[in-house]
Amino acid sequence: MPPRHEPSERPTGPVRPVESLVVPYEPDAPPPGLVPLAGDEVSERWRAVDRSAHAPRLVAVPGDDREGWAAAALVTARPKTAYLKIVDAVGDVRAAVDAVVALAARRGLAQVKWEGWTARAEDVAATGFTGLRTPLTPSEGAAGPAAGYVRWLRGGVTTTPVYYGQTTHFTCGAVTALVARAHAGALEWEELDRQAELTLWRDATNFPACEPVGLGVAVHRARPSSPVRVHLDADRPVLLDHLSENDREWRALLQRASRKDAERAGVPVDPSRLSLSAVRASIGRGEHVLLLLSLAGMQGFDVPHWVLCHSVVPGAIVIDDPWSNATTGDTWVDAHLLPVSDASLDTMSVLSPQDFRGAVTIGRPHERDATPHP
Structure with missing residues (x-):
């Protein structure tokens, strides 16, 4: 590798x-x-x-x-x-x-x-x-x-993750978390495979999507050596508006359970909106930010999607997007080390109709738990 x-x-x-x-x-x-x-x-x-x-x-x-x-x-x-x-x-x-x-x-x-x-x-x-x-x-x-x-x-960019594309339509949250973990040195790249992808997704999913609190709790369980913080400026369940009333009800129940899990595990849920300057500051401290955004701006359809923010350059934040749209000629070359201006990323990551931003920040692992670099 x-x-x-x-x-x-x-x-x-x-x-x-x-x-x-x-x-x-x-x-x-x-x-x-x-x-x-x-x-x-x-x-x-x-x-x-x-x-x-x-x-x-x-x-x-x-x-x-x-x-x-x-x-x-x-x-x-x-x-x-x-x-x-x-x-x-x-x-x-x-x-x-x-x-x-x-x-x-x-x-x-x-x-x-x-x-x-x-x-x-x-x-x-x-x-x-x-x-x-x-x-x-x-x-x-x-x-x-x-x-x-x-x-x-x-x-x-001085240190880069290896690109890993999600192998299903719904495991973007799990993939971004695993790539962040490997990029931080807490997981060998060869361990990042479909089994790892689906295992983390299964622990985080709100069926089939991963909402911010559930994803944050799953990341904490999988990576207890690193501090995890959820950022969600919405006080009710999210990503459910497109579902029928019955489907909204049981998924909302699961999201409330995730809130309780976060409290028991000591995973803080910050109710204020994470700013793009705070994203930059977090990356500057060697942290990773899993950011939920809409694909409307980049791909033309309003679907919530997780990306990994891992680096910054003047005027842009560098992300890795685990999905590319083959029907438009979009490939992994587009999705890997993708610079997006702060203003564009700010717009993309406010999701409607609830007008909220969801993110998970993952701190650096404790040295004794980090995998040595070759």
Whole structure:
């Protein structure tokens, strides 16, 4: 397994200015300049899914004759985030990648990612990118490329978790908790598997979702060496409004039981809303924050979902999202080390219609219980 600590992932040099143009990508009507550059394999991959939700653009570098294109890259990104992703670069690959990096820098974004479908190691190194860790597993139904790369434009991340995609539609809370535990050194990465995922989910679930108090209690039980605090500014059961009256009733009973479990176990439930500045401060102390948010902003549907907040860079909080949406071309490369601006994350993590924020903060484990780093 890869080590838990990595060298600082920071840009290896200044952003090079590159003359380029940016045009929308229309899969059924590719620009004439693209046709000589993109082969059948690349063209088929670009057209295989509907990427329109992620604002697909072609970043093109004009040729010397000013007529055709010397290079181009297909670029997408989840909405409300602070990065760009290169799906493929064709033609003069390094010029295309440099053009994307320059575009991201002009937009004040935190990073550029590059899916490894066709990327060559020498081009990756020459353009200042570093490798992302190979995922333990992609999220259910979203295979993605075997490799991915990142270049940070503002700050960087010095220690990174390995990406683990949830293997069901409902175990996001359990996965974020387990990844946090492994990232803290309290669990070997090879122990993070489907059995561990489902075991923790079973202890935390409100059937099938994990609500904040139940998740916090389950994390405490699984990780008693670390202080756990629940943050929930709602005084009644949550995440139940979409259910029938009967289903709401028994799930509410379970949530009230979780409150009693938290009291008996000494897990504090803070009734004030956790601020984004407090999230940053918690991460700065070496803690992890499991944050409940709506996928409406990033994916277009209002479904509650747990993510792990583990790092900060100027202007953004870096999360790992255990789910990616294969139907939009979203892969583990998008979901891993994903920078989201504080303002966007603030909006995403206030859930309606109850207007609440739910989170679980996990402190650093006691040294005697932490797994030594290799």
